[in-house]
Amino acid sequence: MALVHKLLNITCILRKCPRPSVTSCPVLDTRFAAYCSSSLQKPVAASGKASSQRKPEGNLQGHHQKEDALDITSPEDKPEVNFDKAIKEEINDHFRYLKDEIVNYWLGPEGRPLHEVLLEQAKVVWQFRGKEDLDKWTVTSDKTIGGRSEVFLKMGKNNQSALLYGTLSSEAPQDGESGRSGYCAMISKIPRGPFERKKSYDWSQFNTLYLRVRGDGRPWMVNIREDTDIIQRKSQMYSYFMFTRGGPYWQEVKIPFSKFFFSNQGRIRDAQYQLLLDKISSIGFTLADKVDGPFFLEIDFIGVFTDPTHTEEFAYENSPELNPRLFK
Amino acid sequence: MSWAQAILLARGLSRGWGGICGTVLTGAPFSQVPPQALRSLHCSTATHRPDSSLVPCPPKPPRRPVKALARHEELFRQAPDAAQDKASFVRAVQNFTQHNVHKRGHVDFIYLALRKMREYGVERDLAVYNLLLDIFPKEVFRPRSIIQKIFIHYPRQQECGIAVLEQMENHGVMPNKETEFLLIQIFGRKSYPMLKLVRMKLWFTRFKNINPFPVPRDLPQDPIDLARLALRHMEPNLSARVTIYQMPLPKDATDAADPTEPHIVGIQSPDQQAALARHDPARPIFVEGPFSLWLRDKCVYYHILRADLLPPEEREVEEIPEEWNLYYPMQLDLAYERSGWDDYQFDISEVEEGPVFAICMTGAHDQATLAKWIQGLQETNPALAQIPVVFRLAGSSGELLASSAGLEEPLPPPPPPEGQEEEENSQQRQQQGQS
Numbered sequence: 001m002a003l004v005h006k007l008l009n010i011t012c013i014l015r016k017c018p019r020p021s022v023t024s025c026p027v028l029d030t031r032f033a034a035y036c037s038s039s040l041q042k043p044v045a046a047s048g049k050a051s052s053q054r055k056p057e058g059n060l061q062g063h064h065q066k067e068d069a070l071d072i073t074s075p076e077d078k079p080e081v082n083f084d085k086a087i088k089e090e091i092n093d094h095f096r097y098l099k100d101e102i103v104n105y106w107l108g109p110e111g112r113p114l115h116e117v118l119l120e121q122a123k124v125v126w127q128f129r130g131k132e133d134l135d136k137w138t139v140t141s142d143k144t145i146g147g148r149s150e151v152f153l154k155m156g157k158n159n160q161s162a163l164l165y166g167t168l169s170s171e172a173p174q175d176g177e178s179g180r181s182g183y184c185a186m187i188s189k190i191p192r193g194p195f196e197r198k199k200s201y202d203w204s205q206f207n208t209l210y211l212r213v214r215g216d217g218r219p220w221m222v223n224i225r226e227d228t229d230i231i232q233r234k235s236q237m238y239s240y241f242m243f244t245r246g247g248p249y250w251q252e253v254k255i256p257f258s259k260f261f262f263s264n265q266g267r268i269r270d271a272q273y274q275l276l277l278d279k280i281s282s283i284g285f286t287l288a289d290k291v292d293g294p295f296f297l298e299i300d301f302i303g304v305f306t307d308p309t310h311t312e313e314f315a316y317e318n319s320p321e322l323n324p325r326l327f328k
Numbered sequence: 329m330s331w332a333q334a335i336l337l338a339r340g341l342s343r344g345w346g347g348i349c350g351t352v353l354t355g356a357p358f359s360q361v362p363p364q365a366l367r368s369l370h371c372s373t374a375t376h377r378p379d380s381s382l383v384p385c386p387p388k389p390p391r392r393p394v395k396a397l398a399r400h401e402e403l404f405r406q407a408p409d410a411a412q413d414k415a416s417f418v419r420a421v422q423n424f425t426q427h428n429v430h431k432r433g434h435v436d437f438i439y440l441a442l443r444k445m446r447e448y449g450v451e452r453d454l455a456v457y458n459l460l461l462d463i464f465p466k467e468v469f470r471p472r473s474i475i476q477k478i479f480i481h482y483p484r485q486q487e488c489g490i491a492v493l494e495q496m497e498n499h500g501v502m503p504n505k506e507t508e509f510l511l512i513q514i515f516g517r518k519s520y521p522m523l524k525l526v527r528m529k530l531w532f533t534r535f536k537n538i539n540p541f542p543v544p545r546d547l548p549q550d551p552i553d554l555a556r557l558a559l560r561h562m563e564p565n566l567s568a569r570v571t572i573y574q575m576p577l578p579k580d581a582t583d584a585a586d587p588t589e590p591h592i593v594g595i596q597s598p599d600q601q602a603a604l605a606r607h608d609p610a611r612p613i614f615v616e617g618p619f620s621l622w623l624r625d626k627c628v629y630y631h632i633l634r635a636d637l638l639p640p641e642e643r644e645v646e647e648i649p650e651e652w653n654l655y656y657p658m659q660l661d662l663a664y665e666r667s668g669w670d671d672y673q674f675d676i677s678e679v680e681e682g683p684v685f686a687i688c689m690t691g692a693h694d695q696a697t698l699a700k701w702i703q704g705l706q707e708t709n710p711a712l713a714q715i716p717v718v719f720r721l722a723g724s725s726g727e728l729l730a731s732s733a734g735l736e737e738p739l740p741p742p743p744p745p746e747g748q749e750e751e752e753n754s755q756q757r758q759q760q761g762q763s
Contacts, residue, residue, distance in 0.1 A: 119669070124676045160679040180498075212678070217561070217622040219539070243539045246621040247562030248632045248684050268531060290498070291625045300679050305672055316534065321526055 098194035109202075122305035123206065126188065126283075128162035131155065141166065141184045146173030151184040156298055161214075165296035168287060182292070187223075187284035200227045200279040203257075208307040211253040212300035215244025220297065221286045224260060227279035235265045238275045242285070250300065258312045270322040274314035400424060400437045404444055414456065417441075417448040421459055434463050435488045442495050451499050454507070460492055461510045470516035477518065489514070489521035493528065502532050543623050551576070555593035555689040558621055558628050562687060568597035573704035576691060590691025592701050601709060604685045607635060609714040613685065615702070616720045618693045630689045631698060633705070633717075637682040685709075695719050 104111030127133060134153060141149040151166035170182030191199045209222070220242045226233055238260035245251050260275045261268060283302070287295060320327045403420045424437055438460055445451045464485065471481040480486060489511065496503060503525055511522050541561060548554050556570050573592040607613065617631030651658065665672060686705060690697045698719060706712045 121670065122672050122674050124674050127676055210674070216620050217543075241535075241538060243541055245541050245562065245564075247630075248619070248634070248687065249562075249564065250679065268527075270527070291622065293622070293627055294620065295622070296620075301674070301676050303674050303676075305674070308666075308670075319526075319530060322523075322530070 094194045101194060118205070120205070122210075122303060123203075124301055124303040125201065127301040128155065128160075128299060130159060134162060136189050137162075137186055138189060139164065139184070139186050142173075142181045145178060145181065146175055147171065147181040147183075149182055149184050151186070153186060161298045161300045163296060163298050164285070165294070167292075167294045168289075169292050170290050171292075180290075182290060183286055183288035184295075185284055185286040188282045190281045198227070198229070198281070200281050203277040203280055203304050206277070206304040206306050207257055207310055208305055209255045209257065210303045210305050211242065211255075212250055212302075213242070213244060213253060214248075214250050214298040214300075215246060216296055217244055217246030218287060218291070218295050218297075219243050219289055221288070222255060222260075223284045223286060224275060224280060225282045225284070226276070227281045236262065237284075238262055244297065254307065256307065256310045256312065258310070259315045261316055270318070271326065272314075272316045272318055398436070398440050399433055400440060403437075404440070412448045414448065414450050414453060417444070417450055417456065418459065421463065425463060431463065431465055434465075435484055438463060438488050438492065442491060445495070451495070452501055454496075454501050454504060457492060457496055457501065457503075458506050458510060461489070461507065461514065464489070464510075464514045466513045469514055469519075471518075480520070481516075486515060486520050489519075490524055493521055493524045497528055500532075503528060545624065547623060547626055551691060552591050552593060554623075554626075554628065555591065558623060558630070559593060559595040559687060559689060561623065562621065562630070563595050563597065565597040565599065568595050568600075570595050571704070571708075573688075573701055590697055592688060592690045592697060592704065594686055594688035594701055594705065596686040596705070596708070600683075600685045603683050604709050605711045607685075607711065607715060609711070609716075611635060611638075612716040612718045614718050614720050615698050617698075617722070628689060629693060630687055631693075631701075632684050633686045633688075633702075634684045635682045637680055693721065695721065 100111075108114040109117050126136065134155060137153060139151045139153045141147070141151045143149065148169035148171050149167060151164065153162060153164050155161075156163040164186050166184055168182050168184060170180065172178050172181045191201070193199045211222075221239050222242050223237045223239045225237045240255050240260045242253050242255065244253075257275050257277060262272050262275075263269060285297070287297075318326050403423050421441060424434075425431070428434075441460055445456070450456045469482040469485050471477045493503070508522075508525060511519070511525055515521050543561065544557075548557060552572060552575065559570055560568075571594050573594060574589065576591045577589050613633060613635045615631055615633055618629035619632070621628050621630060663672075688698075688701050690701065698721075702712065702717055
């Protein structure tokens with residue numbers, strides 16, 4: 001918590017505004033926790049010392065994230081822990097990142113020249129070629145509500161793919177309110193900019209999601225969440241199913257974005273509208289097919305591309321019986 | 329222990345003996361005191377006598393905790409030898425309606441019946457769900473005035489109706505016209521169960537055929553048919569041939585399936601045959617497995633025969649044969665690109681793995697069975713006799729061990745594979761092939 005207070009003081013000095021109330025602390029707290037364990041593209045000079053000092057702080061607030069590879073600090077590193085120095089380095093890194101972003105803004109979107117971005121037709125968004133690629137994902141299971149499913153994420157053999165494996169158990173937790181249980185999910189972390197600003201993906205020129213996976217025959221569900229600045233959007237998502245074939249061959253799954261249906265609070269809603277691609281914040285894979293047993297899913301990469309043969313805008317019409325107000 | 333405690337203990341112990349021994353034990357020192365005055369700690373004052381006119385002691389509670397029976401559960405209790413099937417379930421439901429004209433407690437009964445459906449094996453039977461909905465009294469729960477329409481009319485019953493439909497949805501049962509008519513009769517057209525029915529009809533029809541690799545709901549019981557279905561499911565090449573290398577012994581020959589003769593079913597496509605024929609005999613090929621495949625709710629295991637990836641310097645360059653037919657192109661490369669400005673390739677190098685030559689499914693996952701499979705493969709692939717075969721069998725937890733691209737074997741991933749065996753048996757098989 002010292003970290004948070006220090007930053008609050010600094011921002012107050014910079015902005016000359018009254019000290020924010022305590023209620024905003026948890027928000028900053030989670031942001032710092034998320035930052036401490038996510039991997040940003042840092043300049044190499046700062047990474048060595050800052051990482052060994054950042055990890056102890058990550059330990060204090062690291063209970064938010066589950067799958068971090070925290071290095072066990074050896075006893076001789078401990079006396080070097082110095083909050084002030086670490087905070088200063090963090091802030092310097094953030095400013096450097098901000099400078100990079102401003103410079104990139106003049107080059108073009110995301111630092112690439114404009115003609116390259118406009119003419120792009122196939123883009124790899126998430127690939128799994130190293131440990132740092134795994135840090136961009138979190139895994140959850142129904143252990144959070146008291147169930148018994150387990151799920152783990154690790155690099156596949158030869159560091160060429162990611163393996164999501166575990167055991168699903170649909171035994172309902174005996175907490176008096178859940179009737180059903182049994183789900184596992186792998187969700188991508190929201191991309192962050194300098195000072196933990198939330199960024200989003202812009203896929204407006206693409207129309208199909210492309211996944212190269214190797215599964216075991218189980219049906220998965222792909223969920224896409226949009227930007228979560230508006231509070232109602234936190235429970236809304238667009239989903240579709242991904243059926244794996246099983247077997248030793250890699251499978252290419254192409255899901256057009258027009259097939260995603262809208263759901264809120266976990267229930268499909270009557271009023272359906274197409275997925276708008278300009279502010280996507282995260283994607284996730286869920287397994288909840290009510291069959292107990294072990295499972296695995298190997299993912300090579302996830303990309304988006306423009307399918308020239310796909311002209312459909314939205315696959316689901318609204319029915320006048322369920323939604324008479326839309327048809328007046 | 330003082331004498332009072334001893335006497336009380338004796339009293340307590342003698343309850344079960346009908347008090348006969350009690351009178352003997354307490355006889356001598358306490359002849360003046362009437363036995364009724366002394367009482368055990370747990371029982372009432374009355375001594376246990378078979379001809380006692382007083383209320384007897386309550387029976388001791390049984391050792392295991394007895395679950396409280398739900399209301400109406402006695403209707404589902406039947407003779408121990410009766411089969412739990414649709415007929416007995418229907419009979420239990422009809423018992424309720426007959427014995428209970430006013431249908432008291434029908435909501436509880438319907439919830440109980442929904443819980444019991446799985447035991448009786450009728451959770452996917454639409455007629456049974458319609459029968460359950462038939463239990464509701466008709467025309468009673470329909471709202472008649474505006475105020476009744478504003479508030480949820482008879483909320484418990486509507487919740488119960490929704491629970492029936494929700495169980496139908498969980499098991500993938502599509503409601504029909506009879507369900508719709510029943511719901512209109514019971515709850516009215518604007519009620520929540522009716523709304524859920526409309527939604528079910530809409531979304532079920534939309535998602536009925538979205539699985540590009542459909543698996544039939546009733547899987548075959550015979551292991552060979554199941555293996556054939558599973559192998560066809562995995563192999564995308566339609567010209568692949570399924571071969572049964574070994575049938576299990578018929579059931580009437582032995583009591584149980586003979587462990588030395590499990591079934592072996594394999595699949596191989598002509599492309600894979602050609603690739604195996606071209607394979608260099610100096611490099612070994614591996615039998616890997618078992619890997620798991622899920623078909624609906626059944627897990628089966630398969631093994632694969634594959635080779636490692638050739639290092640880049642040994643890979644042969646594909647020659648494009650010259651066009652010998654000027655009327656039609658012999659090789660068609662259909663790509664999305666319209667011309668030079670289109671580029672639909674992803675900017676990433678795909679995971680490269682060695683080629684897979686054949687897949688098989690067996691009853692047992694040990695090396696002897698797989699060796700028999702290799703022997704069977706040799707008949708269609710004579711080149712296999714010269715190639716050394718290495719068995720890489722992991723534990724039954726089977727993660728997919730992707731073969732390394734020509735590098736040394738990396739560290740085994742957690743959980744470490746149990747029983748990893750390797751055996752070179754090229755000479756052995758050559759001898760077997762000759763004999």
